[in-house]
Amino acid sequence: MGTHKGGLNFFNPNIWPYNFIRYQKNPINDSSLSDNRVISLCEDSQNNIWIGTEGGGLNFLILKQIHYQE
Structure with a gap:
């Protein structure tokens, strides 16, 4: 879910427990x-996932690299 000023909230129903992962700009x-x-x-x-932003251009998220860690 893309937001205005809140970055990207990503929900993957294949990862337990269910939750959102938030991706935001980090200047460092x-x-x-x-x-x-x-x-x-x-x-x-x-x-x-290709992500178009208003002021930062095009980004991408490689879903294969997202996994659950305890």
């Missing part, structure tokens, strides 16, 4: 979201 982390104003989302054929 170059791998973070480039802007918290998310205006578009698209899933490609490899299940990666």
Whole structure:
């Protein structure tokens, strides 16, 4: 779920316990979201999520790298 100024809230029903993972811009982390104003989302054929932002351009999220950790 893209938000205006709140970044990206990601819900994966395959990860237990169910919860949202929030991705936001972190100025000291170059791998973070480039802007918290998310205006578009698209899933490609490899299940990666492309994230269009209002002021930071295009980002992507590799779903294969998301996993549950205790």
